[in-house]
Amino acid sequence: MVVKKRQEYGFYGYQIPVIPRAPRSLRRSSLRKKLQDDGQLCAFELLAAVAGKLLQESESSASSNIAEGKVQLGINKDSIKKEQVEERVARSACLDQESCVESVIFPESAAPQRNTKSSLKELPHIQTNSYFEHASVVTHSDILNKVGGDVKYDKYTSNSAAGSFPSKPEEIFNGDGKLCNEAQRKSAVVEKQNEHLYMANFSGSKDPRDYHVHSSRKLNNAEGSIKFSLCADRVPGVSFPRHMNNVKIVDRDDDENYFRSNNLNSKIKPSRQQSYNKYRRMKKMTSRYWRTAPKWNDCEFINTGRGNRPIYHKRKSIHSGGGYQRELHSKRRRLYDHRQLCHYRSAYIFDQQASSDSISNSAKKTTKGDKSRTPALHKVKFSIKSFKVPELYIEVPETATVGSLKITVMEAVTAILEGGLHVGVVLQGKRVRDDNRTLQQIGISHNEDLDTLGFTLEPDFIKATSPISCKDPELLLPCDEHQELSRSSVPVLDSVFFNSSIDQVPVSNLEKNVVGNQEIVPYVPDVPMEISAPKALVPIPPVNANTLAIVPVNQKAKRPDPSQRRTRRPFSVSEVEALVEAVEKLGTGRWRDVKMRSFDDMNHRTYVDLKDKWKTLVHTASIAPQQRRGEPVPQELLDRVLAAHAYWSQHQSKQHGKHQMDPPKLAGEVGF
DNA sequence: ATTAGGG
C-alpha cells in the first residue's frame, strides 16, 4: 500500500537488489540458447572478444578490470560452477571500481537481447539460494540507500555535437538504457526517471547550450552516469561495497523518520551517547525486542555479505540527534522526503568511466571533432556514479529469520520500483527547482567546481497515490495496522517503512569521510515539499522463516541505533482497554506495574510508553471528539480514563499496596 | 531502573 508511495524513493537503490537476479536469469536463458546453437566455445570466444575489445577501447587501467569483470560474467553464463563465479565476483569486488563496468558492459555486448521486464517477479525461477544471497547483499551493502550519490563530472568543452545527439530525452536515454539493458528491464520506470532527470537538468531551457548539455549528458550517461551505476550495482556482491554505503535498514517508523543527525555534528554526540545509553537501558527491559536491522554503516553488517569489504565509515558519528531532534521535528514533516543526495564527486568510481567503453569513447570523439565549430560552447560533463536512495526502514520481529528479513527487504525494495521517481538537483545545498534555468545560470559551468552539486531522488507525487487514507493527515500510517502484532506469538514481519530523511543528509558527511576530498553540502530543501512526510508501511506476509534460517547477523548489528526514533505504534483499542483497566486498579504512578500487569509480553511498550499513552488518553478524553485523531477510542474507554484520572488524582496512587479504584464505576467520583 | 513532566 503505502509502499507504493514510497517506492518512488529508491528506485535506483532498489534496482540493484532486484536486478541482479533478473539479469542473471535472463542472461542465462539467452546464453543457453546461444550455446546450443554455437557450441560452448562460442561463449568463451565471445568473452574473449569482449574482453579484448574492452581493452582496446579503454586505455585506462580500469579497462582491464572491466574486462575481467566481463569475463567473470561470461563465465557465469557459461554455467561454470557457481562457486567459481562467486569467487571471481568476490575478487572483482575487491577491485572496486570495475564492478559497475562489468555489469553494464557485459550484458550489452554479449546478451543484448533481454527481456525488458525483469523484476522480482521474474526472479522466482532463480535458485532460492542465490535469491536470498542477493537479498542479503542488498541488505548488507546498503545498496538501497546509497546506491550512489556519486556524481562525477568532467569538464570539457566541445563545440560540436549539439546536433549529433538526439535532442529528445527518450532517445538519449534509450541509448543509455542499452548499457544496462538487462538491468533496466523496468525500463519504463527507468526511462521515466531518466527523463525526469533530464528534464530537471536541462529541459525547458531555450538556450542553445541545452543541446550541448544534452550531448554531454548523453556522454556521461554512456560513461557511467546514473544508469551505469545502477547496472553496476546489480551485480550481486560485486559492486556494492564500493558505492553503497547508505542503505539503512532500521526499524523506525514513518513520519517520524528523519535523520536525527545533522550536519551539526559535534555538539550532538554527547547527548546522543547519553540517550543511547538510556535507550539501551530501556531496551534491557524489553530486551527481546529486536528493534533494528543493521544499518548501512555497520561494518559488521556489511561484512556479512559475501565478498564484501567493509567500506563503511563510521556514520554513526554523523548521526546525532540530541538537541537537534526537536528542531528537526517540526521540519521533518513538511520536508518530506528527502531523498538523499547524490552528491557529486569526482571520486573513484570513475576509473570506470575510462573503462566505460565504446560508447563513451565514440561520443568523445564526436565531440572533439566538432570542437572547432562552436568553440564558445562548453559542456559540463556529469557522471553520476550512483544515486542515494532514502532510508529503508524495516522492522521485523526478533523471531524472524534472516531469510525472512531478506525477503522483507526485497519486498520493500521491489515495492519501490513500482513507483516513480524523479530527480532533483541540489546545488550548494539548495534545491534547484526551476527547470528552466540553464546550468550556467545556476552556476554550473564547464570550468566550475561542482563539488556542491547533487542530485536527489524524489517521489513522483503526481503519480503516487497514497493507498492510505487516514483521516489524520499527519499520519500516513495505516490507521490500524499491526496492532496486536506483538501479542501474537506467530512470527510475523511487522512492516517495512520507507522513509526519507528530510532535514539532514548525513550521508553527505559520511561521504565526506569516505571521499575525503569532496566538499559536500548538506541538502536543505529550500522549499517545503507539498507533501507530508512520506511514510510507507508494507505489511509483509509471514514467511516461512525456518526454511530460510540463516546465521544471524552480527550481534552488533542487532543493537538498535539510538539515533533512530522508534517506530510508531499506535495503541490499539484493546491495548487502550488494557491500559485503562490496569490504571484503574493500580493508579497513575506505577507504570512499571502497569506494564507488568498488562503489557508484560509487549516488549515494545515500555512503562514510559504506557505513561505517555495515558497522558494522551487523558488529553484525548478531554477534547472534542472531532479533535481526536487516529484510531477512535471508544467513548466508554475515554470515560473510564477520565474517571480513573480523576480518582487517582485525588488519591495518591503511589501509596503502598494496590488500592484499586474503589468503585469500579466512578460516575460519581468525578464529583469530588 | 523508575517516575514525572515537558517537548
Place this chain on the structure above:
DNA sequence: CCCTAAT
C-alpha cells in the same frame, strides 16, 4: 515518542 531530571 523523545529527553531529562530527580528519585
